[in-house]
Amino acid sequence: MDDTSLVDYNRSGVPLVEIVSEPDMRSAEEVIAYLEKLRMIVQYLGASDCKLQEGSMRADVNLSVREVGSDQFGTRTEMKNLNSFKAIAHAIEGERQRQIELIEEGKQVVQETRRWDDNKEHSYAMRSKEDAQDYRYFPEPDLVPIVISDEWIEKIKSQQPELRTEKLERYKEQFDIPQYDAEIITGSKKMADLFEATTAICEKPKKVANWLIGETFRLMKDNGMEPEDLTFSPENLAKLIDLAEAGTINSSVAKDVFKQIFQEDIDPEKYVEEHGLKMVNDEGALRETAAKVIADNPQAVADFKGGKEKAIGALLGQTMRAMKGESKPRNGESGAAGVVKIKFDLPVRIPVNGTDTFIDLILKLRLIY
Amino acid sequence: MDLLKLTALELGEKIKAKEVTVREAVDAVIGQIKEAESEIHSFVTIDEEGAYAQAEEIQKKIDVGELTGPLAGVPVAIKDNMCIEGQLTTCSSKILSNFKPTYTAEAVENLRKAGAVIIGKTNMDEFAMGSTTETSYYGPTRNPHNTAHVPGGSSGGSCAAVAASECYYALGSDTGGSIRQPSSFCGVVGLKPTYGTVSRYGLIAYGSSLDQIGPVAKDVSDCAAILETIASHDPKDSTSMDRDDCDFTEALVDDVKGLRIGIPRDYMGEGLDPEVNDAVMKAAKVLEEKGAIVEAFDLRLVKYAIPAYYTIADAEASSNLERFDGVKYGYRTKDYDGLHNMYKKTRSEGFGPEVKRRIMLGSFVLSSGYYDAYYLKALRTKALIKKEFDRAFRNYDIILGPAAPTTAPELGKSLSDPMKMYLGDIYTISVNLAGLPGMSVPVGKDSKGLPIGMQLIGNVFEEKTLIRAAYTYECATKKMHETPANVGLMSEKEVR
Numbered sequence: 001m002d003d004t005s006l007v008d009y010n011r012s013g014v015p016l017v018e019i020v021s022e023p024d025m026r027s028a029e030e031v032i033a034y035l036e037k038l039r040m041i042v043q044y045l046g047a048s049d050c051k052l053q054e055g056s057m058r059a060d061v062n063l064s065v066r067e068v069g070s071d072q073f074g075t076r077t078e079m080k081n082l083n084s085f086k087a088i089a090h091a092i093e094g095e096r097q098r099q100i101e102l103i104e105e106g107k108q109v110v111q112e113t114r115r116w117d118d119n120k121e122h123s124y125a126m127r128s129k130e131d132a133q134d135y136r137y138f139p140e141p142d143l144v145p146i147v148i149s150d151e152w153i154e155k156i157k158s159q160q161p162e163l164r165t166e167k168l169e170r171y172k173e174q175f176d177i178p179q180y181d182a183e184i185i186t187g188s189k190k191m192a193d194l195f196e197a198t199t200a201i202c203e204k205p206k207k208v209a210n211w212l213i214g215e216t217f218r219l220m221k222d223n224g225m226e227p228e229d230l231t232f233s234p235e236n237l238a239k240l241i242d243l244a245e246a247g248t249i250n251s252s253v254a255k256d257v258f259k260q261i262f263q264e265d266i267d268p269e270k271y272v273e274e275h276g277l278k279m280v281n282d283e284g285a286l287r288e289t290a291a292k293v294i295a296d297n298p299q300a301v302a303d304f305k306g307g308k309e310k311a312i313g314a315l316l317g318q319t320m321r322a323m324k325g326e327s328k329p330r331n332g333e334s335g336a337a338g339v340v341k342i343k344f345d346l347p348v349r350i351p352v353n354g355t356d357t358f359i360d361l362i363l364k365l366r367l368i369y
Numbered sequence: 370m371d372l373l374k375l376t377a378l379e380l381g382e383k384i385k386a387k388e389v390t391v392r393e394a395v396d397a398v399i400g401q402i403k404e405a406e407s408e409i410h411s412f413v414t415i416d417e418e419g420a421y422a423q424a425e426e427i428q429k430k431i432d433v434g435e436l437t438g439p440l441a442g443v444p445v446a447i448k449d450n451m452c453i454e455g456q457l458t459t460c461s462s463k464i465l466s467n468f469k470p471t472y473t474a475e476a477v478e479n480l481r482k483a484g485a486v487i488i489g490k491t492n493m494d495e496f497a498m499g500s501t502t503e504t505s506y507y508g509p510t511r512n513p514h515n516t517a518h519v520p521g522g523s524s525g526g527s528c529a530a531v532a533a534s535e536c537y538y539a540l541g542s543d544t545g546g547s548i549r550q551p552s553s554f555c556g557v558v559g560l561k562p563t564y565g566t567v568s569r570y571g572l573i574a575y576g577s578s579l580d581q582i583g584p585v586a587k588d589v590s591d592c593a594a595i596l597e598t599i600a601s602h603d604p605k606d607s608t609s610m611d612r613d614d615c616d617f618t619e620a621l622v623d624d625v626k627g628l629r630i631g632i633p634r635d636y637m638g639e640g641l642d643p644e645v646n647d648a649v650m651k652a653a654k655v656l657e658e659k660g661a662i663v664e665a666f667d668l669r670l671v672k673y674a675i676p677a678y679y680t681i682a683d684a685e686a687s688s689n690l691e692r693f694d695g696v697k698y699g700y701r702t703k704d705y706d707g708l709h710n711m712y713k714k715t716r717s718e719g720f721g722p723e724v725k726r727r728i729m730l731g732s733f734v735l736s737s738g739y740y741d742a743y744y745l746k747a748l749r750t751k752a753l754i755k756k757e758f759d760r761a762f763r764n765y766d767i768i769l770g771p772a773a774p775t776t777a778p779e780l781g782k783s784l785s786d787p788m789k790m791y792l793g794d795i796y797t798i799s800v801n802l803a804g805l806p807g808m809s810v811p812v813g814k815d816s817k818g819l820p821i822g823m824q825l826i827g828n829v830f831e832e833k834t835l836i837r838a839a840y841t842y843e844c845a846t847k848k849m850h851e852t853p854a855n856v857g858l859m860s861e862k863e864v865r
Binding site: 005007138141 | 685689697701732737
């Protein structure tokens with residue numbers, strides 16, 4: 001190896017844009033708001049996915065403190081290694097505190113580069129003052145200054161992709177979804193792309209919005225994920241929505257199936273088929289079974305009519321069992337065991353007179369469960 | 370027929386007319402190299418085998434009519450700071466003593482396309498830093514007119530090779546006079562084009578904002594034809610310019626009637642050798658007799674050019690030479706203890722004293738606390754010098770003066786006093802600072818038989834004006850000083 005060098009081409013050819021702000025920000029909240037806005041614009045432009053953890057977006061924070069009323073900025077430090085918004089907020093808070101303490105102790109803030117350790121919630125100087133780098137910067141003579149003309153700016157503007165505000169307005173108009181939904185969905189380019197792609201397939205914008213705002217965000221939060229981390233395909237979400245809307249699966253099953261889609265992007269049609277999660281839509285067969293169960297269990301029926309609400313669980317369970325799993329209300333559990341957990345609130349208050357009404361009730365319970 | 374006496378264009382003509390084969394042309398220069406090289410040492414690398422291989426290929430292309438240009442089949446030498454794929458490119462430095470580039474410089478590529486036969490790489494001051502070609506790691510080149518004297522620098526090898534007929538023409542590079550001064554010392558024609566005219570892609574950088582590649586030739590016609598061949602717009606060099614006036618041979622016109630020539634008084638005063646002064650003034654007289662209007666004027670700020678130049682060039686050099694660290698290419702020290710020690714030892718062993726001096730100067734003027742006092746001030750001086758030239762070119766088409774204050778000094782007399790050596794660049798460096806074209810044309814010899822060069826400076830993009838004036842001068846004086854070399858020539862040894 002003596003006469004060779006190993007070269008890491010890891011980032012060669014990857015373009016980098018550096019945006020330097022003026023010292024305009026006064027709090028961690030302002031910094032985060034600025035960065036979130038910046039990230040959204042860059043994502044919408046399609047220039048970068050801006051994943052802080054993966055390094056496709058990074059921020060170095062320069063920070064100084066000054067006494068209230070002073071118009072002179074204090075000595076600043078620069079903090080590096082900030083790879084999440086959370087870390088940035090922590091680092092700002094920590095460094096602010098450190099500088100204030102220094103000054104209050106009558107000490108000086110040293111202009112230096114510091115590294116933030118988010119685990120220890122503490123920053124430390126990257127280089128000591130003695131071997132501080134003198135970069136000897138000067139204008140690069142091999143790169144000529146670029147003059148950006150107004151025409152060019154106009155041209156780029158006209159080719160610019162739809163940004164958030166325009167998208168938000170369009171969603172409200174084109175898809176008739178409420179402001180709240182549109183705000184959440186357009187809050188990230190990835191979410192908006194998922195919404196549009198899914199809606200294009202199933203043509204149910206409100207349903208798509210509900211799945212994204214509800215279950216998707218819930219699962220993201222449980223797993224500590226950002227919208228950019230989502231991997232499921234619009235095709236599978238669209239299929240799931242169609243299955244649920246057609247009544248092929250009930251809403252509870254739909255949520256379980258969605259979890260599978262969210263995790264592994266499975267094909268819901270196949271999955272429902274393979275796991276026997278379809279609801280039986282042959283109402284005749286179902287009514288017949290329910291009638292038989294009622295006839296076979298006079299005691300349970302009497303108990304229920306006498307005010308023992310739980311008694312219906314046994315009836316419902318037997319109905320399901322009799323359907324041999326074809327109508328399992330819950331994946332992986334046998335019918336009876338699953339059904340007894342039902343809390344009956346409203347339906348059982350309905351006066352139950354004839355057997356037909358009773359059958360209706362059982363069917364209804366099955367559906368709403 | 371003595372092939373060596375021909376100019377590049379004359380040889381090209383004879384090759385095209387089938388009077389001479391490319392192989393015969395290569396035979397001639399290789400023979401001359403074998404004759405003269407032990408005395409002159411113009412080359413770092415002589416590629417005899419490659420030259421014959423190229424000759425064969427080019428001859429075929431000429432025969433089938435694929436190559437028809439005026440330089441097809443003509444042997445050329447390339448200064449050793451221009452990359453040629455797979456060929457040793459040393460910059461005359463130990464640190465690049467084993468460097469074989471993976472690509473070819475654009476200017477060289479342009480010559481290749483025109484059918485040039487590249488016979489070797491010429492010696493130079495290490496990294497083009499020097500005015501005598503004595504700072505080369507491979508030993509000095511000697512002046513073909515008197516081997517006790519230097520050929521000038523930093524393109525000393527290129528100029529000596531042309532003067533000694535070891536090639537028909539050569540490429541040099543000029544950062545502060547490195548084509549014009551050695552051309553003057555060797556009695557050949559050298560031209561530094563307007564900054565941006567010839568691509569710097571593949572030219573190992575010294576001072577990026579000042580470097581320009583240019584031709585070294587036997588006469589003005591060759592010079593124009595070479596420049597026409599190497600000038601091109603190259604997107605690989607962001608400072609390369611897209612010019613549509615590169616038909617430089619169109620300017621080979623024997624006429625300067627009405628041409629306004631200004632001679633700066635500041636160039637003709639203190640420090641100028643009287644013999645140089647006389648020869649240059651005589652040349653100006655020739656042009657005046659041909660119809661030019663010649664007058665003296667004041668070109669101010671001349672004395673500030675040297676400090677400004679050495680500040681800017683060294684600053685850029687200190688940055689450009691950072692890449693030679695033993696990691697990416699070139700020499701690496703044998704024994705070292707860790708990465709930093711490897712850097713330190715590699716650079717300490719790999720660079721010569723003049724290069725180290727300039728890296729240190731450049732690092733100093735850019736260091737925090739000194740940047741404003743030195744580098745920034747130098748940039749402002751540069752801007753003022755440019756303004757001063759702009760003012761002059763409102764009144765004159767050409768500025769005429771000497772290329773150097775003296776003729777070639779003796780070997781070993783310059784390096785001991787770098788300040789004195791730097792002062793020798795006084796007439797050439799302001800041209801680089803202002804990005805202007807400048808040309809050195811032989812105008813006679815001093816009493817020791819050493820050549821004297823006249824420098825013609827034009828406004829930006831005015832190479833044609835320079836070529837026209839130089840050509841007119843040459844036409845009027847052809848008999849006075851022909852092919853210059855008198856050392857080791859196979860046919861004649863007599864001193865004119």
